Amino acid sequence: MNIFQRIFKPKEQRDFTQRDADGWRDIIGSATGAGVQVTPRTALGIPAALRAVTLLSGAVASLPLKVYRKTEDGREPAIENQVYKLLHQAPNTLITPFIFKELAMNHLLLHGNFYAYIDWQHGKPAALWLLDPAAVTVDRDKDTGRISYKISTIKGQQILTPEEVLHILGTTLDGVKGISPITLARESIGGAIAELNHGQSFFKNGANLSGVLQHPGHLGPEAAETLRQSWRDKYSGSGNAGKVAVLEEGMTFQPVTLSNKDSQWLESRQVSVLDVARIFGVPPALLGHLEKASYSSQDAQNLEFLTHSLRPWLSRIEQACNRSLMTHNNLYCEFTTGDLLRTTLDRRYEAYRTALAAGFMSVNEVRQLENLPAVNGGDELYRPLNMGLLGEEENNGEGNQSVTSDP
Incomplete structure (x- = not known):
C-alpha cells in the first residue's frame, strides 16, 4: 500500500x-x-x-x-x-x-x-x-x-x-x-x-406595476390596509409581472418612472x-x-x-x-x-494552399489537421519552380526551370 x-x-x-x-x-x-x-x-x-x-x-x-x-x-x-x-x-x-x-x-x-x-x-x-x-x-x-x-x-x-x-x-x-x-x-x-x-x-x-393608486375619497386605516394587501397579493412579485389591473370607485393609477437610485x-x-x-x-x-x-x-x-x-x-x-x-x-x-x-472552412483551406505552395507543410500534415488519414506520397514537401537559393545554378531544366518538349 x-x-x-x-x-x-x-x-x-x-x-x-x-x-x-x-x-x-x-x-x-x-x-x-x-x-x-x-x-x-x-x-x-x-x-x-x-x-x-x-x-x-x-x-x-x-x-x-x-x-x-x-x-x-x-x-x-x-x-x-x-x-x-x-x-x-x-x-x-x-x-x-x-x-x-x-x-x-x-x-x-x-x-x-x-x-x-x-x-x-x-x-x-x-x-x-x-x-x-x-x-x-x-x-x-x-x-x-x-x-x-x-x-x-x-x-x-x-x-x-x-x-x-x-x-x-x-x-x-x-x-x-x-x-x-x-x-x-x-x-x-x-x-x-x-x-x-x-x-x-x-x-x-x-410592486411590478411601478405606480401609485389615487382614490377620490378618504379611506380609513382598515380600508387602506385592505386595498394595500389586495394590491400586493395580485400584483407584487416577479410571478405577477404584466398582469392587468382593474380599478374601481374612481381610482386612478399614476405610473412612475424608475428612480435615479x-x-x-x-x-x-x-x-x-x-x-x-x-x-x-x-x-x-x-x-x-x-x-x-x-x-x-x-x-x-x-x-x-x-x-x-x-x-x-x-x-x-x-x-x-x-x-x-x-x-x-x-x-x-x-x-x-x-x-x-x-477559422472558417474557406479561410482554413486558403491557409493550407499557401502552406503547401510555400513548401513548409506536406499533404499529410494538412490531412492530419483535418483528422483525415495519411496517403501514399503525402509526406513530400514541394518547392515552387520560381524559387531557389540565391546563387543556385540551374539544373538542366529541373528545379527552377520549366521543361518544354520540341515540336
Missing part, C-alpha cells in the same frame, strides 16, 4: 478537520466593506463570475496536453511515455483528462492553487490524485528554504515532499503559494454580490460585469457584455482570448508539469492550441 492509499482512503478523502488560515478563509469567506462574505461559492453566485470561471476552465480542459520528445529533426509525440498517458488519456482510475484539467483551472481561479499527489511507481508517475486546496498548507523551512506540504485529514496532518506533489501556482506574491483572483479583488466581488442581493430584494418586495443600480450591474472581466482577464464580450465589442471577426476574438486570457494559464500548467513529472530533459509537455484558432 503506497503513501496515498494510507493517508487518502476513499472514505476519508473528503473528511478534513484541520485547516490553515487560508483553508478556513475559503470556507467562511473574507469580510468586505459591502458587509458580505466572499467565498468561492458566493463568488460563483455572480453570473459574470460563473461564466468567466466556466469559460476559462472549459477552454483549458478542451485543449489536448501532450508530451513531446526532442529529436534531431525537431520533436515527436512521446505516446509511449507514462506521463503522456496520464495527461492525455487518464490521470487516475476515477476521472478523465478533461475533468482533471477543468478541476485544475477551477482550483486555480477560485483558490489560487492546484495540488495533486504524484503516485510514483518504479521511478515513474503512475497516477495523479487531486488534493483539496483548502486542506493543504505550504511551509518553507527558514534554514534550508525547502518546501513541504502538510495535508490535513481526519487522522491529523501528513507531510508530503515537493517530489510527491504537483503544485500549480496562480498569481503569487512569494513564489510559495498562489492567491486567487477573488481573494485579491474581494472588495469588488463583495460589491457585486451586494448589488445582486439588492436586486433580489427589490424584485421580491416591489434604481437606474444607478442597473448601471452598476453593467459595471460589475466589466469588473469581473478585468479580474479574470476575460474579454467582456465573452461574458455577454457586447456594448463596446469591436472585434472585426470571430478569429480576432479567439486570438485575443488565447493570447491574453489562456496563454498565461497554459504556461503555468505546462511548466509545473515539466518540473514535477518529467524524468528526462528531452521530454516536455505542451498544449495543442490549434483547434482554438480554427
Whole structure:
C-alpha cells in the first residue's frame, strides 16, 4: 500500500478537520466593506463570475496536453511515455483528462492553487490524485528554504515532499503559494454580490406595476390596509409581472418612472460585469457584455482570448508539469492550441494552399489537421519552380526551370 492509499482512503478523502488560515478563509469567506462574505461559492453566485470561471476552465480542459520528445529533426509525440498517458488519456482510475484539467483551472481561479499527489511507481508517475486546496498548507523551512506540504485529514496532518506533489501556482506574491483572483479583488466581488442581493430584494418586495393608486375619497386605516394587501397579493412579485389591473370607485393609477437610485443600480450591474472581466482577464464580450465589442471577426476574438486570457494559464500548467513529472530533459509537455484558432472552412483551406505552395507543410500534415488519414506520397514537401537559393545554378531544366518538349 503506497503513501496515498494510507493517508487518502476513499472514505476519508473528503473528511478534513484541520485547516490553515487560508483553508478556513475559503470556507467562511473574507469580510468586505459591502458587509458580505466572499467565498468561492458566493463568488460563483455572480453570473459574470460563473461564466468567466466556466469559460476559462472549459477552454483549458478542451485543449489536448501532450508530451513531446526532442529529436534531431525537431520533436515527436512521446505516446509511449507514462506521463503522456496520464495527461492525455487518464490521470487516475476515477476521472478523465478533461475533468482533471477543468478541476485544475477551477482550483486555480477560485483558490489560487492546484495540488495533486504524484503516485510514483518504479521511478515513474503512475497516477495523479487531486488534493483539496483548502486542506493543504505550504511551509518553507527558514534554514534550508525547502518546501513541504502538510495535508490535513481526519487522522491529523501528513507531510508530503515537493517530489510527491504537483503544485500549480496562480498569481503569487512569494513564489510559495498562489492567491486567487477573488481573494485579491474581494472588495469588488463583495460589491457585486451586494448589488445582486439588492436586486433580489427589490424584485421580491416591489410592486411590478411601478405606480401609485389615487382614490377620490378618504379611506380609513382598515380600508387602506385592505386595498394595500389586495394590491400586493395580485400584483407584487416577479410571478405577477404584466398582469392587468382593474380599478374601481374612481381610482386612478399614476405610473412612475424608475428612480435615479434604481437606474444607478442597473448601471452598476453593467459595471460589475466589466469588473469581473478585468479580474479574470476575460474579454467582456465573452461574458455577454457586447456594448463596446469591436472585434472585426470571430478569429480576432479567439486570438485575443488565447493570447491574453489562456496563454498565461497554459504556461503555468505546462511548466509545473515539466518540473514535477518529467524524468528526462528531452521530454516536455505542451498544449495543442490549434483547434482554438480554427477559422472558417474557406479561410482554413486558403491557409493550407499557401502552406503547401510555400513548401513548409506536406499533404499529410494538412490531412492530419483535418483528422483525415495519411496517403501514399503525402509526406513530400514541394518547392515552387520560381524559387531557389540565391546563387543556385540551374539544373538542366529541373528545379527552377520549366521543361518544354520540341515540336
